[in-house]
Amino acid sequence: MIDFYRAIVFPNRVREQRQRRGFAKLLRLSTKIPEIPYIRLSKIERGEVVARPDELRRIAAALDLAPTELLLDIDASDFDIAVWAEPFSDGAVLDQDEERFAVLLGAALRARRTLDPALTIAVIERDFGLPPVNLSRVENAQKPFGRWNAAIHTALFALFDVADEAELRAEVEQRHQAGTLAPFLATIANPETRITRTRERVAELVTALNEEAPPVLASMPLPLPGTPVSAIRLVPIFGLALPQGLIGHQPTGETVEAPHIAGPRAFGLKVCRATLGGGLPAQATVVADPDRLPLPGGLxxxxxxxxxxxxxxxxDRDGRMIGYSVNPDMEVPLDDCDPSSLAAIVSAVFL
Structure with a gap:
């Protein structure tokens, strides 16, 4: 079974409510929410990424309605994802054969990488010229083979050790017929998996939005010179140096001052190693805020x-957020990450 709506993980009522509130174009609404980049807002409205609670609150505030009014019940009897997705289509008729091949190719690429431990994401980029962000897109069958450019085609030919597109299609089909792709297909082409994941994430959003909403501190003006400053707020510091540039979430018993824009769940994190280069040394401490979305140009x-x-x-040039690390050298497509796993860095202290 091919899931033609596999790219839609968060169907919502943003477009419907936007138009009801007099915003014919998304760009006009975007100007009222500068904290959310237009590309990100567009992906939220199109259901391509799951919004964070703070993002829904900002969108709802701009539309003058309750945040939960932006959510959909995908189990409602009158919900039809085909009808919901139609306004976002480009008018092209889906080619079922090409959609099928895109899914099989994604599964074959996942199998190729999973079954060869030496074939890491870094190796694929270095030896075959396939950047991590495009690797992720191909593995998730985000578009048919014919819509990838020549460089991606060449990288895929090399990865599967074939001469051209005809050989690639034959190789992928042979692997499918042999049953080697079966364990990987369910993660791409199974609508029940997508629906279950969407249902869980919407439920989490409902719970978060029904809790007491934290103040939208990012919209508050900075104090004027000479204005008394409120009491200093200290947050706990965590950090333990781990292999591969990771930082363990272990309490240090220390605290650090949080800036006024930091949300209620902000915490300090020891850098431990200069994974981003000399500009952020190992002895530095950063303040991470899980209630704020990272933005390009930040950490x-x-x-x-x-x-x-x-x-x-x-x-990247398609507007997708990418996270970079120097040591280890890696790229992470942040739009593909669970929003609850991301925290913006709002300040740094160099000791």
């Missing part, structure tokens, strides 16, 4: 299990 902390990874944030 982010990405939760990996019980550890954190510090990344510098930039945008």
């Amino acid at each position: 982010a902390a990405l939760r990996e299990g019980e550890s954190w990874r510090l990344l510098s944030v930039a945008s």
